[in-house]
Every structure is written in structure tokens, then in C-alpha cells.
Amino acid sequence: MRAREAVKRSQDYPHAVLSYVGSDGYPVSFATHFKADIEHSSFEVGPLSAEMLPSPGQQVNLTFSHIRPVQGIGYDERRYINVYGPAAVSDDRLTVRAETATGWDEKETPFFEYCERNVGRGLKYFEDVGSRPRLAAGWLFFIATRLPFLTATIIPVLLGAAVAASHGFFSWGLLGLTLLGGSALHLGLNVANDVFDDMSGADPTNVTPTPFSGGSRVIQYQLLSRRSMAMMSALFYAVGIAVGIYLAETRGSELYILGVAGILVSVAYTAPPFRLVNRGLGEAAVGLGFGPITTLGSYFVMAKEFSGEALFASLPVAIFIALVLYMNEVPDKPADSAVGKRTLVVRWSEEGVVRAFSVAAATAYLIVALGVTLRILPIYTLGMLVTIPMARSIVRDLNEHFDHPYELMPAMQRNIGLHLFAGMLLVVGYVLEILI
Amino acid sequence: MLPSKVEEMLRLALVAELTVIDASGRPITYPLIPLYDGRIIYMTSSVLFSEKLRHIKGNPKVSVALTDPTAIPSEPFHRATIQGDAVVVDDDLHSGWERLLPLWRAKEPVIDKFLKQRFGIPLFFERAVIEISPRKVFLFEEDSPESPKVFELAQTS
Numbered sequence: 001m002r003a004r005e006a007v008k009r010s011q012d013y014p015h016a017v018l019s020y021v022g023s024d025g026y027p028v029s030f031a032t033h034f035k036a037d038i039e040h041s042s043f044e045v046g047p048l049s050a051e052m053l054p055s056p057g058q059q060v061n062l063t064f065s066h067i068r069p070v071q072g073i074g075y076d077e078r079r080y081i082n083v084y085g086p087a088a089v090s091d092d093r094l095t096v097r098a099e100t101a102t103g104w105d106e107k108e109t110p111f112f113e114y115c116e117r118n119v120g121r122g123l124k125y126f127e128d129v130g131s132r133p134r135l136a137a138g139w140l141f142f143i144a145t146r147l148p149f150l151t152a153t154i155i156p157v158l159l160g161a162a163v164a165a166s167h168g169f170f171s172w173g174l175l176g177l178t179l180l181g182g183s184a185l186h187l188g189l190n191v192a193n194d195v196f197d198d199m200s201g202a203d204p205t206n207v208t209p210t211p212f213s214g215g216s217r218v219i220q221y222q223l224l225s226r227r228s229m230a231m232m233s234a235l236f237y238a239v240g241i242a243v244g245i246y247l248a249e250t251r252g253s254e255l256y257i258l259g260v261a262g263i264l265v266s267v268a269y270t271a272p273p274f275r276l277v278n279r280g281l282g283e284a285a286v287g288l289g290f291g292p293i294t295t296l297g298s299y300f301v302m303a304k305e306f307s308g309e310a311l312f313a314s315l316p317v318a319i320f321i322a323l324v325l326y327m328n329e330v331p332d333k334p335a336d337s338a339v340g341k342r343t344l345v346v347r348w349s350e351e352g353v354v355r356a357f358s359v360a361a362a363t364a365y366l367i368v369a370l371g372v373t374l375r376i377l378p379i380y381t382l383g384m385l386v387t388i389p390m391a392r393s394i395v396r397d398l399n400e401h402f403d404h405p406y407e408l409m410p411a412m413q414r415n416i417g418l419h420l421f422a423g424m425l426l427v428v429g430y431v432l433e434i435l436i
Numbered sequence: 437m438l439p440s441k442v443e444e445m446l447r448l449a450l451v452a453e454l455t456v457i458d459a460s461g462r463p464i465t466y467p468l469i470p471l472y473d474g475r476i477i478y479m480t481s482s483v484l485f486s487e488k489l490r491h492i493k494g495n496p497k498v499s500v501a502l503t504d505p506t507a508i509p510s511e512p513f514h515r516a517t518i519q520g521d522a523v524v525v526d527d528d529l530h531s532g533w534e535r536l537l538p539l540w541r542a543k544e545p546v547i548d549k550f551l552k553q554r555f556g557i558p559l560f561f562e563r564a565v566i567e568i569s570p571r572k573v574f575l576f577e578e579d580s581p582e583s584p585k586v587f588e589l590a591q592t593s
Contacts, residue, residue: 017503019455019463026519027455027463030576030584031503049582063465067451067507074544075450075507080467115484115560122483122559125490126529133562134530139555221559 004041006081006101011036013064018045020054020061020087028052034062043083046093056089060096079105110406116207123222135223144194144218144229145187151416152290152321153186154179155423156314160298162430163310166378169303174251178301181243182294188236189266194219195229196270206335208405212412213328214335237263252304258297265289278341283322291318312376313426316364316384320419323360327398327415331405354399361391364422381429387422390414439587442502442516442573446472450543451507454479454566455499456491456522464491470500471539477518477568480533480540482560489524489564498522498568515576517584518568526564533563
């Protein structure tokens with residue numbers, strides 16, 4: 001912070017805390033009145049009693065601090081300014097020339113970003129004391145794999161199975177195996193994505209990560225090494241591929257085509273030389289993988305054949321999961337742009353990004369309405385339209401908080417919920433079709 | 437023992453100003469939550485904001501100022517500054533500081549909610565404890581805000 005700016009901002013505070021080093025070597029600090037002189041970038045401080053005056057010319061620190069107590073919570077509105085400079089003594093007053101200044105205002109730099117900007121300092125401290133950051137194994141697995149995003153796999157698997165069940169094909173055992181294989185491949189992709197984003201610099205550069213964007217951060221926080229993450233990813237892929245081979249051998253070799261397509265899309269999504277996500281094709285890849293490919297695969301496991309209806313039913317799910325990625329790229333825009341990760345959000349203007357979100361969400365609802373009108377989808381799937389207000393609120397918040405990652409977080413969470421609820425309502429629509 | 441008025445302020449204060457001295461001899465002030473167990477003043481610092489810890493390791497002489505009427509809901513309102521010697525306890529950054537949770541929780545109940553989500557900001561909850569043994573107190577009473585009463589304390593260590 002510039003000293004003059006600090007002097008200007010100090011006027012918002014009711015008092016200053018003057019600090020200097022006393023003759024016994026201990027800091028002396030106490031509250032005092034002050035008057036800011038913006039023109040001369042200085043302060044008049046006092047009145048002070050004779051025993052509380054610093055020596056003429058002594059370096060002093062003026063601190064201006066504010067919080068707002070919140071009953072039952074603690075406090076918020078944290079901000080402070082530190083100004084340093086020499087003090088000239090005149091009678092019972094000081095004139096402090098502001099030479100340097102530092103400070104933090106959580107309204108300008110949100111707490112999470114403030115923390116993220118200091119990660120390097122934290123890791124250096126660990127190094128100095130010969131220790132390492134730790135996290136309980138369960139939590140480490142939870143964040144390293146980004147486990148909550150597994151709904152992206154669970155929804156299309158359930159949808160494919162529900163469509164198959166409405167056609168008279170269903171097995172709980174096969175559903176369990178499909179979920180296991182699909183989930184393993186998905187977690188493998190999540191972890192691989194962190195490895196490649198660490199290698200490319202996209203995640204280390206990002207100082208505004210959120211729980212929904214910017215990767216899991218376990219590599220940047222030195223909670224796990226890049227090598228450990230790569231091995232974890234390989235293990236998940238191995239489990240997913242093994243389950244896939246078993247299903248293909250027992251249910252039909254057509255699954256190899258879907259399986260290979262799924263793995264190729266997931267690897268090409270983030271890995272060189274394709275890096276689909278860097279080319280603005282990330283949404284298409286994610287939509288394809290967690291929409292038609294997974295839904296059709298799940299359907300085939302049950303029915304041993306493909307289904308146009310399953311393909312059609314997967315389209316809204318594909319759009320909503322693509323929109324999850326799309327919105328999660330918004331806070332990453334500066335970091336992605338800096339490392340040449342040319343996502344759609346990087347390529348388009350803010351207005352264009354919001355408009356495209358609206359169009360895509362509206363298209364998903366139109367597909368369902370059209371599917372029911374053309375008798376492709378059961379009438380009960382129209383229940384999915386109850387999520388329209390949720391989609392509208394997300395668009396509104398995206399528009400309002402586009403440049404404020406932490407204020408956008410609730411909408412990002414709601415966007416993941418939109419995929420989950422809309423997808424589950426499609427599944428429920430099929431279950432009702434079977435039961436009624 | 438600290439004067440009872442100062443003890444009361446320490447128990448109520450949501451924020452105090454910790455002043456440390458850097459390697460060049462310059463005072464640097466940090467707003468922090470003061471915790472007090474009747475003998476020692478405790479503050480905790482995340483490794484993310486560990487500059488103050490380095491300074492204290494270099495020079496343990498510190499002061500804690502209680503100045504903000506908004507953050508210290510005591511009636512009548514006084515101000516106080518406590519000078520003391522600080523020690524940084526950082527042998528268990530992951531959970532050593534958790535022994536202070538009861539004192540912390542009393543001032544900032546929301547800490548439990550944050551702690552349940554420590555996986556979200558794991559490095560913020562890797563924390564050192566600053567233990568301050570008071571040696572001298574300046575009490576700025578309401579009726580004489582510029583001229584403090586000074587209390588020299590027996591060392592607690």
C-alpha cells in the first residue's frame with residue numbers, strides 16, 4: 001500500500017495506536033488521537049504526556065485497526081493499516097511522516113485469497129522448523145480426489161440404469177459394478193487433472209481458488225507430492241479399467257468402444273498434447289464423458305444394447321455437468337489466462353459467458369420438454385423443470401459476482417446442486433414411469 | 437498478577453494489538469485475538485502469517501495494547517498496554533494450539549464451524565502459539581487517558 005493512500009484511508013478510523021521501542025528495549029504502544037495530513041503524507045499525533053513521548057526522530061509505527069463484533073459468532077469487517085516513519089516531537093505532539101505502509105481489508109482481499117497469497121511464507125516456515133503440513137488421512141483423500149464431484153458420474157449411471165429398467169432390464173449387482181468402475185475412472189481423472197495443472201503452473205499461479213475451482217491444492221500445500229498424486233491417479237484408472245474389462249467381457253464388447261472413448265476423452269481433457277480444456281473444448285469433453293458416454297454405458301451394461309432414448313435423456317445431464325465446469329472456470333479466469341489455458345470463459349467476454357450459460361441451461365429444459373412432447377421421455381421427467389428458478393438465480397449471481405470469486409461461491413455450489421437435482425428428477429421421472 | 441481491570445479487559449477483548457520488534461529494530465503491530473488464562477497471555481498465529489513469529493524469535497520483547505472500545509465491551513472503558521516477554525511454541529503446528537480452543541471459542545464461537553472445515557484452508561490451521569509473560573502494565577484510565585498508571589509485575593516464569 002502506498003503511504004499517501006494509507007494516510008487517506010486512516011481518516012476512516014477513530015484512533016491510532018502509536019508504537020515505538022522504549023528506552024528499556026520493550027515496545028511501547030497505546031491509543032492516541034491523530035489528524036491526517038494527506039497533502040504532506042503525514043500525521044499529527046497527540047496530545048501525549050511527557051513520559052509517553054518517543055525520542056525525537058525515532059522510527060514509530062501507527063496502526064489503524066477495525067473489526068465489527070458479531071454476537072454469537074465473533075467479528076467481521078476486519079481491516080487494518082500500519083504506517084511507518086520518523087516522529088518529530090513538538091511540545092506534547094508528534095508529527096509522523098508516513099514513509100511506508102502495509103495493510104489488509106477483507107472487503108478488498110477476501111480472507112481466502114489473503115491466505116492463498118501467503119502460502120509460500122507458510123511453507124517456508126515449515127521448512128525452517130523442519131516440519132511438514134499435515135491433514136487427517138480421511139480428509140486428505142476427500143480433498144485430493146475431490147470426492148463430492150462424484151455426483152457427475154453417479155447421476156448419468158443412475159439415469160442409464162433407470163432408462164434400462166423402464167425397458168425391463170435391471171440388476172443391482174451390475175449397477176454397483178458400473179458405479180464402481182465409473183467412479184474409479186472419474187477420481188483418476190480428478191487427480192490427474194491436479195497433476196497436470198500443477199505441471200503447467202495453472203494451479204500454483206491461482207491465488208483465488210475456491211472449493212469448486214483451482215484444484216484440490218494438496219500439491220501446492222505440500223500435503224501430497226505430485227508423484228503420490230500421479231500414482232493415486234494410475235491406481236484409480238487401473239481399478240476403473242479392470243471393472244470395465246470385466247463388464248465388457250461379460251456384457252458385450254461394445255463397452256470397449258465406450259470405455260476407450262471415455263478414457264481417451266478424460267486423458268485428452270487435461271493431458272498434453274491434446275489438452276482439450278486449454279482449447280475451449282473442456283465443456284464438450286466433460287459433457288460427452290459425463291453425459292452420453294456414461295449414460296449409454298450404464299444402459300448397455302443392463303440391456304446389452306444401445307438406446308436412442310438413453311442418449312436423448314443424457315443430453316440435459318451433459319449440459320448441466322458442462323455448466324458446472326464452465327462456471328467453476330470463472331474464478332480461475334485470471335490464472336488460466338496467465339498460463340495459456342484458453343477455456344471458454346477466458347475466450348469470451350463477461351457478458352458472453354453469462355449469456356451462454358443462460359442459453360445452455362434453457363436448452364437443457366427445452367430438450368426435456370421436447371422429449372416429453374415427442375413421447376421420447378416419460379411425462380414424469382417434466383418434474384425436472386422445477387429447477388428452472390434455481391438456474392435463474394445462478395445466472396443472476398453469475399452476472400452480479402462475476403469478478404468476485406468468493407461471493408460467487410454460493411452460486412457455484414447451487415450450480416453443482418442444479419446438476420444433481422435436475423439429474424435426480426430425471427431418474428425419479430423414470431422410476432415413477434416404472435411404478436405407476 | 438495483572439491488575440484486575442486489565443484482566444477483565446483481556447478476558448473481553450476480541451482484538452488487541454501485538455507489537456513486536458523486527459531485525460532492524462522497527463516496531464511492527466499486528467491485530468490479534470488475545471487469550472488469557474489468569475497468568476499468561478496467549479495469541480496464535482497461522483504459519484501463513486508467520487513474520488511475527490520470526491521477529492519474536494529474534495527479539496522476545498513485545499507489547500500487547502488493548503485500545504479499541506468496539507472490540508472491548510467493558511464499562512467503564514479503559515485502555516491498557518502490557519509489556520512482556522514472548523515465547524513461540526511451534527513444536528506441533530498441527531494441533532498444539534488446540535489446547536487454547538476453550539479460550540478462543542469463548543471469544544469467537546464461529547471457530548468451531550471453521551475448524552470442522554479445516555480441510556478447506558488446511559495451512560491456516562497450522563498454527564504456532566505465542567506465550568507472553570507480562571512484566572509491566574500501563575493502565576490508561578478513563579479520567580486520565582494521557583497519563584497511565586504503571587504497574588511493575590513479578591515475573592511469572
